[in-house]
Amino acid sequence: MxxxxxxxxxxxxxxxxxxxxxxxxxxxxxxQSSYPPYNIELLAEDKYRITMAIAGFSQDDVTIEVQENTLTVTGKKDSDNKDVERKFLHKGISERNFERKFQLGDHVKVLSADMENGLLHIDMERVIPEAKKPRQIEIGSRLIENK
Structure with a gap:
């Protein structure tokens, strides 16, 4: 190590x-396991998108949660469908439960999430507060606070 x-x-x-x-x-x-596969895209200067391939999962099976700077995506399939015994000649589509965590940068906000064609899209944006943006200080100037 x-x-x-x-x-x-x-x-x-x-x-x-x-x-x-x-x-x-x-x-x-x-x-972490490599399941499910995902992409992280830069859409614009401060806009990002995570796309996860979650074929076989519905919106009801997926939970998205943001706590502090961690985005957690969890997929849990109902066990009711497991009662039906199925025989596969080839099984290439995984139907296992998953939990994937992403560490978000400071001031990154999750804007929206949607599912389309077996892909989960999570859109995010970095919004830097005015107080955190760089500012230029002129030489010889003095900061005066109002009390």
Whole structure:
């Protein structure tokens, strides 16, 4: 197992403790399976889309939840359909339950989700508050706060 020495980050960057904690969490995270397959697209400068191939799942079988900076997509099939015994000559479509987690960046908001042709589309946008946007400070100027 590889370890990453993050001490140069702590010396070089202000606020790198958040970056370091994200790297630590990523290295400690359990290995996720590759099911279901997904794409992450950049639609515009601050707009993103996750597309997941979830053939065989209906809208009622899928749950999408955002908590803090983690997007969790869970698919659970009803066990009622398992009562019917089926014989497959070839089974290439997986019908297993899944849970896929995505770590969202700061200020990323989930806008919408829809399903079409066995694909789940989740649209997101990064909305940076005005207070967090860069601003230019002129030399010789003074910030005066109203009390």
């Amino acid at each position: 590889r370890t990453i020495d993050l001490s140069p980050l702590y010396r070089s960057f202000i606020g790198s403790d958040h970056l370091a904690s994200l790297v630590d969490a990523a290295t400690r995270a359990e290995k």
